[in-house]
Amino acid sequence: MSDKMLLDAAGRLFEAEHGPDAWVGPGSGSMEKGAPIWAKIEEMGLTLGLAPEEAGGFGADPLEVLDTIRLAGRFALPCPLAETMGAVALISRAGLDLPEGPAAFAAPAAGSVALTREGDGFRLKGELPRVPFARGASVVAVVTALDGAPHIALVAPSSCTITQGENVAGEPRDRLTVDAALPSSAVAPSPLDAGRAFALGAALRAIALAGALERTTEMTVQYANDRVQFGRPIGKFQAIQQNLSVAAGQTAAANAAAGMAAEAAAALLDGGSDLAPIAAAKIRTGEAAGIVATIAQQTHGAIGFTMEHPLRLFTKRLWSWREEFGNEATWSRELGRTALSAGQGGFWPLISSY
Amino acid sequence: MTAIFDFPAPPEAPNSDALRAEVRAFLAEELADFPPRERALSWTGFSADFSRKLGERGWIAMTWPKEYGGHERSALDRYVVMEELLAAGAPVAAHWISDRQSGPLILRVGTQEQKDLVLPKIAAGECFFCIGMSEPDSGSDLAATRTRATPVEGGFRVNGTKVWTTWAHKSHYMILFCRTDGGPEDRHKGVSQLLVDLTTPGITIRPIKDLTGGEHFNEVVFDDVFLPESAVIGTRGDGWNQVTSELAFERSGPERFLSSMALLQELIGRLSQQPGNERAEVVIGRLSAHLMVLRRLSRSVSGMLERGENPALQASMVKDLGADFEQSIPDIARSLIECEPDQTAREEYAATFAEVLLSVPSYSLRGGTREILRGIIARGLGLR
Known part of the structure; x- marks a missing residue:
C-alpha cells in the first residue's frame, strides 16, 4: 500500500500502544504511560533514524524519519521521541558515542552556559532552562561554543540540579543547573552551531504540530458528526461547517509548512545553513495551532473543557509546542529582518527562491 | 480524512x-x-x-x-x-x-x-476570452442559470443576461454557460457551454464600474442571438461536469494569493528604510511565512494536476487561504504606515494603498465565494 515501511511500522506501533483507547480513563495522557512504549520504540530502532549509517544509523530517508514525528504528534505520544532523535542526530554528527535510552538536546542562548577546558577534560557551568524530559534522559547534548567554535557537550542530568517543570500538556520541561566536570570523551566539535541546533528543534516542533493539528481537526469533525442538538448532528449547521473548513485549511497549511521544515532540517543535518524555511514553518504551524485549538474547543463545547475528554491531549500540545524553540514572534522577527533587508526589489526573489 | x-x-x-x-x-x-x-x-x-x-x-x-x-x-x-x-x-x-x-x-x-x-x-x-457564468439571479448558485439556448434549425437561439463578466467589452469570445435542455428543476443536467463570438448580432455589452471606479466587468445581454450548432463545446448537456473540472485549475494558481503584491512590495520598500523597527520585522516575517507556505501549497496542487489527479478540494483550500492572505494586506499596511488612501494622490504609496484597499473585497467573491469554498471543504470533510 505504501512504500514507506518505517512510517507504516511506526504508525502501527503508535496506534497499538497509544491509540484512542489510551486517551481516556484514569491516568490517560500521563507521562508514566510512556515507559513501555519507549521500550518498543527503541526496539524498533526509531530513535536512531537521523544518525548517519556510518555512525550507527540504518540509512533511512531522513524525510520519512522526520515524518514519524508528525505521527507521534497524531498520537500525543507521552515520550521524548523527537528529543531523542534530535539529540542522536547531533551527537552522531559530532562523532560522540550514541546515548542509551531517552536523550535530549539543548541549544542555550549565548552566555547562559560556559564550556571551558579543565585539566584533560572540560567543565560545563550554567543554567539550561526547560530541557524536555531531562529528568528521565540518560544524557543531554548541549550545543555551545568552546573557544568560539561550536561544540557538543554531553552532560548527564544526574550530575545536575534538576528543578522540575512541565508544559501545559504535562510534558516535563526541567531546569538543569550544571556545574560538571566532563571527560574529553563527552565533548567534540559540532557541525551544527547553537543557532542551527535551535532551528532543528523548531523544525521538529513544527512537524509535531502538524500531526497534532491533523488529529485535533479530525476529532472535531468526528464530534460534530456525532453530537446531536436541535434534532440533528451539529455538523449539519453551516456555522459549524464553516469553522471546521477553516480548521481544515489551517491544518493543510501546517502540513505543507511541516514538509518545508523537514526538508530544511534534513539539509541542516547535511551541513546546510538556511533557516528561513524553518522559520516560516514554525510561524505558520504556530499560527495554525492557535486557530485550530480555538475552533476545536468551541465545537466540543463543555465536554472538551474537561480533563476527561481526550481533546485536551492535543490542544494542550498545540498550546505548548507553538511556544517551544521560538514562537511566531521570535521567528517572524528573524524572517522579517531577512525580508526587509532584501528590500522592495529583493523581497520577491527571496520568497520565490524557496 | x-x-x-x-x-x-x-x-x-x-x-x-x-x-x-x-x-x-x-x-x-x-x-x-x-x-x-x-x-x-x-x-x-x-x-x-x-x-x-x-x-x-x-x-x-x-x-x-x-x-x-x-x-x-x-x-x-x-x-x-x-x-x-x-x-x-x-x-x-x-x-x-x-x-x-x-x-x-x-x-x-x-x-x-x-x-x-x-x-x-x-x-x-x-x-x-471572457466567461459567461454569473447572472443577475444566479451567482454562487450557478445551476440556477436562466440564460437559455433554445434549439432551432441549425443551432440555438440564445436569450438571457450574464453579469460580472470580466473584460467582456474587450474580449473576442465568451464561453457561455447556459441551459440547452430541460428546465431549472434539472439543476446540473441539461446545461452546456457554448462558444460565442462576441460580434454576433443581438449581444449588448455594458460595462459596470466596480468599487475602484474602473470598468472591469460587464453586463452582457443576449437578445435572440443565433449560435450555430458547432458552438457547443464538449458534450451538450454536460456543461456542469465540464465547468467543475476546470475549477481545480482556476482556484489553485498563484493569482489566488499574489493579488496584493504591489502594495506589499511598496510597504516593504517603506519599512526597509526603517532599520530596527521590530514591529515591522514581526509583521513582515509573518507575511513572508504565509507567502512561502501558500506557494508550496499552490505548487503542490500544480504537481497533482500535472500528474492527472483531481485536486478540486485542495484547490478550494488554496483559494480560501490565499484570499485571506491577499485581503489582509491593506489592513496590515495601515497598522504600520499612517496614510490616507487616495486614488488621486501624486504619491504612489497612497494611490497603491487606495487601489488595493478598494480591490480586495472582490478577492473572496470571484471564482467562488469564501462561503462556497468552505462549503466544498466541509463536504470533503464528510460534514455534508
Whole structure:
C-alpha cells in the first residue's frame, strides 16, 4: 500500500500502544504511560533514524524519519521521541558515542552556559532552562561554543540540579543547573552551531504540530458528526461547517509548512545553513495551532473543557509546542529582518527562491 | 480524512532559474515606467499590447501542443512565468482567462474546428476570452442559470443576461454557460457551454464600474442571438461536469494569493528604510511565512494536476487561504504606515494603498465565494 515501511511500522506501533483507547480513563495522557512504549520504540530502532549509517544509523530517508514525528504528534505520544532523535542526530554528527535510552538536546542562548577546558577534560557551568524530559534522559547534548567554535557537550542530568517543570500538556520541561566536570570523551566539535541546533528543534516542533493539528481537526469533525442538538448532528449547521473548513485549511497549511521544515532540517543535518524555511514553518504551524485549538474547543463545547475528554491531549500540545524553540514572534522577527533587508526589489526573489 | 490535508512536496522544476531570470529581465524592461498604482490592478490590468508581446515570447499556451501554437513546456515552467508576471503586477488580464481556462477547455473537449479557430490566436496573445457564468439571479448558485439556448434549425437561439463578466467589452469570445435542455428543476443536467463570438448580432455589452471606479466587468445581454450548432463545446448537456473540472485549475494558481503584491512590495520598500523597527520585522516575517507556505501549497496542487489527479478540494483550500492572505494586506499596511488612501494622490504609496484597499473585497467573491469554498471543504470533510 505504501512504500514507506518505517512510517507504516511506526504508525502501527503508535496506534497499538497509544491509540484512542489510551486517551481516556484514569491516568490517560500521563507521562508514566510512556515507559513501555519507549521500550518498543527503541526496539524498533526509531530513535536512531537521523544518525548517519556510518555512525550507527540504518540509512533511512531522513524525510520519512522526520515524518514519524508528525505521527507521534497524531498520537500525543507521552515520550521524548523527537528529543531523542534530535539529540542522536547531533551527537552522531559530532562523532560522540550514541546515548542509551531517552536523550535530549539543548541549544542555550549565548552566555547562559560556559564550556571551558579543565585539566584533560572540560567543565560545563550554567543554567539550561526547560530541557524536555531531562529528568528521565540518560544524557543531554548541549550545543555551545568552546573557544568560539561550536561544540557538543554531553552532560548527564544526574550530575545536575534538576528543578522540575512541565508544559501545559504535562510534558516535563526541567531546569538543569550544571556545574560538571566532563571527560574529553563527552565533548567534540559540532557541525551544527547553537543557532542551527535551535532551528532543528523548531523544525521538529513544527512537524509535531502538524500531526497534532491533523488529529485535533479530525476529532472535531468526528464530534460534530456525532453530537446531536436541535434534532440533528451539529455538523449539519453551516456555522459549524464553516469553522471546521477553516480548521481544515489551517491544518493543510501546517502540513505543507511541516514538509518545508523537514526538508530544511534534513539539509541542516547535511551541513546546510538556511533557516528561513524553518522559520516560516514554525510561524505558520504556530499560527495554525492557535486557530485550530480555538475552533476545536468551541465545537466540543463543555465536554472538551474537561480533563476527561481526550481533546485536551492535543490542544494542550498545540498550546505548548507553538511556544517551544521560538514562537511566531521570535521567528517572524528573524524572517522579517531577512525580508526587509532584501528590500522592495529583493523581497520577491527571496520568497520565490524557496 | 487525512488525505485532505496531504499536499505532497511540489515537483522539482529543473532549469526554472534560467526561465525565471529571462522573465524578470523582460519585465524589468517592459514595465520600467509602469507605476505601482497600475501594478496594483494585478491580473485585472488589461493591455492587449503586453499580452501580444508575451505571446511572441512564447509565454502563453506554454503547455499546449505545438500544433495549436503551444510550446509543450511543463506546468511548472508555466507556473514560474505566471508567478513572475503577478509578482511584478504586469497587466495580464487580456489573455489570462483564455490561457488559464478557456483554451485548456477547448483543447480538452473542443471540436477540431474550434481548436483551429481560436487556439493559435490565443497562443499568439491576440485572442481574448471572457466567461459567461454569473447572472443577475444566479451567482454562487450557478445551476440556477436562466440564460437559455433554445434549439432551432441549425443551432440555438440564445436569450438571457450574464453579469460580472470580466473584460467582456474587450474580449473576442465568451464561453457561455447556459441551459440547452430541460428546465431549472434539472439543476446540473441539461446545461452546456457554448462558444460565442462576441460580434454576433443581438449581444449588448455594458460595462459596470466596480468599487475602484474602473470598468472591469460587464453586463452582457443576449437578445435572440443565433449560435450555430458547432458552438457547443464538449458534450451538450454536460456543461456542469465540464465547468467543475476546470475549477481545480482556476482556484489553485498563484493569482489566488499574489493579488496584493504591489502594495506589499511598496510597504516593504517603506519599512526597509526603517532599520530596527521590530514591529515591522514581526509583521513582515509573518507575511513572508504565509507567502512561502501558500506557494508550496499552490505548487503542490500544480504537481497533482500535472500528474492527472483531481485536486478540486485542495484547490478550494488554496483559494480560501490565499484570499485571506491577499485581503489582509491593506489592513496590515495601515497598522504600520499612517496614510490616507487616495486614488488621486501624486504619491504612489497612497494611490497603491487606495487601489488595493478598494480591490480586495472582490478577492473572496470571484471564482467562488469564501462561503462556497468552505462549503466544498466541509463536504470533503464528510460534514455534508
